[in-house]
Amino acid sequence: xxxxxxxxxxxxxxxxxxxxxxxxxxxxxxxxxxxxxxxxxxxxxxxxxxxxxxxxxxxxxxxxxxxxxxxxxxxxxxxxxxxxxxxxxxxxxxxxxxxxxxxxxxxxxxxxxxxxxxxxxxxxxxxxxxxxxxxxxxxxxxxxxxxxxxxxxxxxxxxxxxxxxxxxxxxxxxxxxxxxxxxxxxxxxxxxxxxxxxxxxxxxxxxxxxxxxxxxxxxxxxxxxxxxxxxxxxxxxxxxxxxxxxxxxxxxxxxxxxxxxxxxxxxxxxxxxxxxxxxxxxxxxxxxxxxxxxxxxxxxxxxxxxxxxxxxxxxxxxxxxxxxxxxxxxxxxxxxxxxxxxxxxxxxxxxxxxxxxxxxxxxxxxxxxxxxxxxxxxxxxxxxxxxxxxxxxxxxxxxxxxxxxxxxxxxxxxxxxxxxxxxxxxxxxxxxxxxxxxxxxxxxxxxxxxxxxxxxxxxxxxxxxxxxxxxxxxxxxxxxxxxxxxxxxx
Ligand code: GLN
Numbered sequence: 001x002x003x004x005x006x007x008x009x010x011x012x013x014x015x016x017x018x019x020x021x022x023x024x025x026x027x028x029x030x031x032x033x034x035x036x037x038x039x040x041x042x043x044x045x046x047x048x049x050x051x052x053x054x055x056x057x058x059x060x061x062x063x064x065x066x067x068x069x070x071x072x073x074x075x076x077x078x079x080x081x082x083x084x085x086x087x088x089x090x091x092x093x094x095x096x097x098x099x100x101x102x103x104x105x106x107x108x109x110x111x112x113x114x115x116x117x118x119x120x121x122x123x124x125x126x127x128x129x130x131x132x133x134x135x136x137x138x139x140x141x142x143x144x145x146x147x148x149x150x151x152x153x154x155x156x157x158x159x160x161x162x163x164x165x166x167x168x169x170x171x172x173x174x175x176x177x178x179x180x181x182x183x184x185x186x187x188x189x190x191x192x193x194x195x196x197x198x199x200x201x202x203x204x205x206x207x208x209x210x211x212x213x214x215x216x217x218x219x220x221x222x223x224x225x226x227x228x229x230x231x232x233x234x235x236x237x238x239x240x241x242x243x244x245x246x247x248x249x250x251x252x253x254x255x256x257x258x259x260x261x262x263x264x265x266x267x268x269x270x271x272x273x274x275x276x277x278x279x280x281x282x283x284x285x286x287x288x289x290x291x292x293x294x295x296x297x298x299x300x301x302x303x304x305x306x307x308x309x310x311x312x313x314x315x316x317x318x319x320x321x322x323x324x325x326x327x328x329x330x331x332x333x334x335x336x337x338x339x340x341x342x343x344x345x346x347x348x349x350x351x352x353x354x355x356x357x358x359x360x361x362x363x364x365x366x367x368x369x370x371x372x373x374x375x376x377x378x379x380x381x382x383x384x385x386x387x388x389x390x391x392x393x394x395x396x397x398x399x400x401x402x403x404x405x406x407x408x409x410x411x412x413x414x415x416x417x418x419x420x421x422x423x424x425x426x427x428x429x430x431x432x433x434x435x436x437x438x439x440x441x442x443x444x445x446x447x448x449x450x451x452x453x454x455x456x457x458x459x460x461x462x463x464x465x466x467x468x469x470x471x472x473x474x475x476x477x478x479x480x481x482x483x484x485x486x487x488x489x490x
Contacts, residue, residue: 003028004165005487008074008222011168015062015073022055022062022073026117029075033119033166036490041141042160044080046120047087051075054117061115070225070249072115077167079158080121081128081204082108082213087118091204092136093126095355096330105202106234107171107213114229119167123157126357127321128178128206130154131429134420135359142416143185144488145454149413152182152429158216159186164490169217169226173203175210176309177433180445183216184408184457187447187486189223189474190216194465195440196241198227199234207316208239210309210437219484220446220475224248227467243465251468252475257291259402259473266302267406267432267459276456279449280407283458283477287405290476297401299393304386305435310427311370311383312438318367321360326351362423387438394439398463403473406432408445408457432459442467446474447483455483 003011003025014020033046058073078084081091083101090096104112112118125135133141133156141156143149144164151160155172159182162170172179174192183190191214198213205211215226231245263284268277288294326332326347333341333350341347356364370379397404409429419425436443441464445457458477462470478484 004032007219008070008168008217008225011074012070012072016067018062022059022117023052025073026051026055026075026119029119029166032164036164036166039142039147039490040144040160040164041139042122042157042164042166043077044090044092044121044123044138044157045088047118050087051117051119054112058115058117069114069229071111071229074116074169075119075167076111076116077119077122077158077161077170078108079124079155079170079172081124081173082171083202083204084108084118084121087121089121090330091127092124092138093355093357093360094137094331095324095351099330103202106199106236107230108202111171111229122161122170125154125156125359127204127360128154128173128175129317129359129363131177131181131426132419133157134416135357137357140416143413144490145187146413149415149454150185152185152409152413154178155216156182159183159188159190162186162188162216162218163488165487169215169222171230172214172216173206174212174214174437175206176313176437177430179214179216180408180433180443180457180459181429183445185413185455187455187483188216188218189220189444189446189484190214191223191227191444191467191470192436192442193227193231193467194442196239197442197465197467198230199232199237199240201234201236205320207313208320209316210313212437220471220478221249221252223444224252224471241465246468248468248471251472254472255291256287256473256476259292260400261287261292261294262297262397262401262404263294264302264404264406265296265298271410271428271431272407273411273451275451276407276410276412279451279456280458283448284405286477286480287473290480297397297404299397301386301389301393302435305390305438306427306431308383308386308390309430309434309438311379312387314363314367315370315380316367317363318371321356321364324352324355326355331355359423390435391439394441402469404461406459408432408459412451412454412456436461440464442470444470444474446478448481449483450486
């Protein structure tokens with residue numbers, strides 16, 4: 001039996017029943033990683049020794065009969081923008097090469113406390129800027145369903161490691177698409193929680209008012225377990241919510257009969273691939289046969305969401321990336337004898353010039369422009385106002401509907417290199433996802449079929465802090481369709 005193909009739920013059961021040991025499970029994953037990585041490149045760093053240490057600790061708890069979390073002994077991986085104490089964390093950017101954080105992100109600590117075993121750090125677009133993982137300074141990740149195609153981004157390594165059964169679950173972040181898009185492109189489940197549901201502490205900031213850390217898993221049940229472990233208030237993140245965390249798994253298996261589900265008209269606009277539209281419509285019909293009442297709904301402000309996102313996000317990025325100055329973290333020209341700088345300003349300029357990739361520089365420039373005096377009111381302030389309209393549109397829609405649905409991506413996974421030189425085309429991949437981040441609501445991507453052998457995801461959106469409703473509906477749909485069982489042939 002190949003243990004790596006199991007889910008968290010089924011592997012956890014074998015561990016507790018002592019039919020499988022944690023080190024057997026970890027070894028099976030490590031073997032799979034060494035076999036598949038030359039093809040996929042989901043990992044930036046495999047932390048074998050640390051994994052074996054954590055595996056031993058988890059096994060001790062199981063042996064003492066102290067197993068109290070479904071994640072105990074389960075192999076995971078972290079997107080490389082999650083700080084991990086003592087383990088290099090680069091954000092997939094040259095500017096952080098060699099940076100070893102002295103502390104871990106709150107979410108990393110929580111998952112380790114639950115007994116999950118970290119196998120290493122996963123590839124992403126540098127600083128999470130991107131939709132394909134091609135912006136990683138360490139080379140792209142490949143889609144396991146067709147290695148000539150992208151896995152989506154920015155959490156591409158996180159999605160691929162799960163899709164290829166290298167780990168059982170992974171962490172990602174979603175600022176405008178980065179959990180849902182790679183989940184949709186790899187036939188995995190990706191949940192972007194409500195803003196504030198999961199702590200951002202210790203995760204490198206992209207756009208602080210939008211960043212939402214969350215899980216990528218094989219199934220909806222697994223997603224419920226990981227979200228329960230990640231969520232909750234953190235005094236070190238002032239925007240994290242004090243609301244109690246529900247036991248998400250307890251909602252699974254209940255029906256959705258009579259639920260009102262709105263189909264977002266604006267998500268079926270021009271630019272949607274007809275074959276993607278077809279699988280999405282079929283998925284919505286399935287929700288209807290599960291008893292949901294389906295209706296079309298229009299939120300006119302959504303038309304402006306992508307433009308608003310691409311003003312607010314670079315503005316926050318230009319500010320957040322200011323801290324990488326060649327002094328405090330990672331790469332510095334100062335450390336390179338041959339290129340020692342004349343003065344402090346030159347250290348800043350040359351370290352940033354060499355350390356940041358093209359996309360980070362593009363965003364720093366756009367953001368600085370949008371925030372500069374004279375343009376602030378015309379761009380940034382106006383974008384904030386429209387953002388509020390988008391938020392209100394969603395809130396009033398949820399007075400009438402339990403959930404909203406639509407596609408995740410307008411197209412199937414595209415070819416590596418296809419959009420790499422055309423930032424605008426790349427930005428358009430996010431068109432159905434950015435409004436969710438602007439509104440701060442939760443949304444999931446759940447596998448909904450294939451287009452010419454390539455996976456697609458159904459997006460289910462819910463009101464603020466209603467992750468349990470999303471999971472309940474996603475589970476009912478997943479159980480009825482079972483697309484998650486179609487694993488890549490590797
Ligand atoms: N693709 C989007 C961007 O490039 C979103 C990235 C993200 O969610 N981290 O900004």
